[in-house]
Amino acid sequence: MMEERLKKSIKLVKKGDQTAFEDIVSYYQNNVFAICFRMLGSKHEAEDLAQETFIRAYVNIHSYDENRKFSTWLYRIATNLSIDRIRKKKPDYYLDAEIKGTEGLTLYSQIPNDQVLPDNEVESLEMQAYIQKEIMALPAKYRSIIALRFLNELSLKEISDVLEIPVGTVKTRIHRGREALRKRLRHV
Amino acid sequence: MSCDKEIVEMMHQYLDGDLDKSEEKKLRAHLQSCQACQHHFHELKRTVALVTANVDLQPSPDFTKKVMSQLPTEKKRNSVIRWMRVHPMITAAAIFFILMMSGVFSAWNQDQLSYPTGKNLIVKNDIVIVPEGVTINEDIEIQNGNVKIEGKVNGDVIVINGEHLTASAGAVSGDIKQIDQIFSWLWYRLKELGQSVFDLTK
Structure with a gap:
């Protein structure tokens, strides 16, 4: 049902109805934001890039082929923009990025202490910040895989479509990424 | 390991x-x-x-609003091009119509006097005269000028953007048509076209 509605909205946007784009943004914003965040490690930057992703999608809506999955096309824009952004950063930015990576944490630390936080370690925010920091230590190509596979739970085929690499390569990267993270997170 | x-x-x-x-x-x-x-x-x-783990990864609450406000406002030209792309048949029809109308108007706006030559017609101050004693055995068409018939026309006389001056003693065996409006002229042209098509089929 939702799929049908989105398809309709996309058609309307193609015909020049700007307001129909709002549906698309609100439906995909979390996933796109998550991809950007996993790849960049900063909420501020992720928000900025997620916005740019949607603007690019809007401007280039005519190059989207309606016979293919819209999400695949959209996530490709998001990952490409993220990779571009990472490349443009100077090497010393990585030190910076780690600080920025904790931005989310400081934001959350402003939440009053009396608010009950889940005690489950996985959901603990500090834990999340730590995991993200470890993810940021991986090369960008593994980060994109991790964002798509573990956060948005795309199939291997979809990931291969988004990143435009063969399924075999996707598998290899997932295995290596998983292995690398295992080593980094084993003592948690 | x-x-x-x-x-x-x-x-x-x-x-x-x-x-x-x-x-x-x-x-x-x-x-x-x-x-x-x-x-x-x-x-x-x-x-x-x-x-x-179900991370609470969410953009700011007004994310959608921010995106919508940043979308480029479409240029008129772009939206026209987009419309054309979406409606190719109407576009083609419109272009055809414009070309046809411009052809019609330029033909209409030719202010030059035109009349059949080689038929012993006399032209005097935008008046085409069929002189006395002259008999024309076919239809004649005069554009952007008046006509005065003193002789004989065995056929129709068509005056486009002009008048048939009635103070004449001549005889016309067919019809005399005066066409002053562009649409009646157009109608006449279409009728003529239709007629010639009919003639061909006969």
């Missing part, structure tokens, strides 16, 4: 959902007998759980 790579590879395949039943059995059997691999497998599963 003393076990061979094959087992680790199998663990990953298992986590990807790529292992079939018999391979899965093999992996289970090995894990039960090998502490190190069991530990490795446990760590991998835990890693997946950690990164998959």
Whole structure:
């Protein structure tokens, strides 16, 4: 049902109805934001890039082929923009990025202490910040895989479509990424 | 991690959902007998759980609004081009219509006097005269001028953007048509076209 509605909205946007784009943004914003965040490690930057992703999608809506999955096309824009952004950063930015990576944490630390936080370690925010920091230590190509596979739970085929690499390569990267993270997170 | 790579590879395949039943059995059997691999497998599963965890990753509440306000306002030209792309048939029809109308108007706006030549017609101050004693055995058409018939016309006289001056003693066996409006002129042209098509079919 939702799929049908989105398809309709996309058609309307193609015909020049700007307001129909709002549906698309609100439906995909979390996933796109998550991809950007996993790849960049900063909420501020992720928000900025997620916005740019949607603007690019809007401007280039005519190059989207309606016979293919819209999400695949959209996530490709998001990952490409993220990779571009990472490349443009100077090497010393990585030190910076780690600080920025904790931005989310400081934001959350402003939440009053009396608010009950889940005690489950996985959901603990500090834990999340730590995991993200470890993810940021991986090369960008593994980060994109991790964002798509573990956060948005795309199939291997979809990931291969988004990143435009063969399924075999996707598998290899997932295995290596998983292995690398295992080593980094084993003592948690 | 003393076990061979094959087992680790199998663990990953298992986590990807790529292992079939018999391979899965093999992996289970090995894990039960090998502490190190069991530990490795446990760590991998835990890693997946950690990164998959339902993180509260959400953009700011007014994200959609921010995006919508940043969308480029469409240029008029772009939207026209887009419209044309969406409606190619109407576009083609419109272009055809414009070309046709411009042809019609330019033909209409030719202010030059035109009349059939070689028929002993006399022209005096925009008046085409069929002189006395002259007989024309066909239709004549005068454009952008008046006509005065003193002789004889065995056919129709058509005056476009002009008048038939009635103070004449001549005889016209057919009709005299005066066409002053562009639409009646157009209508006349179409009728003429229709007639010639009919003539062809006869």
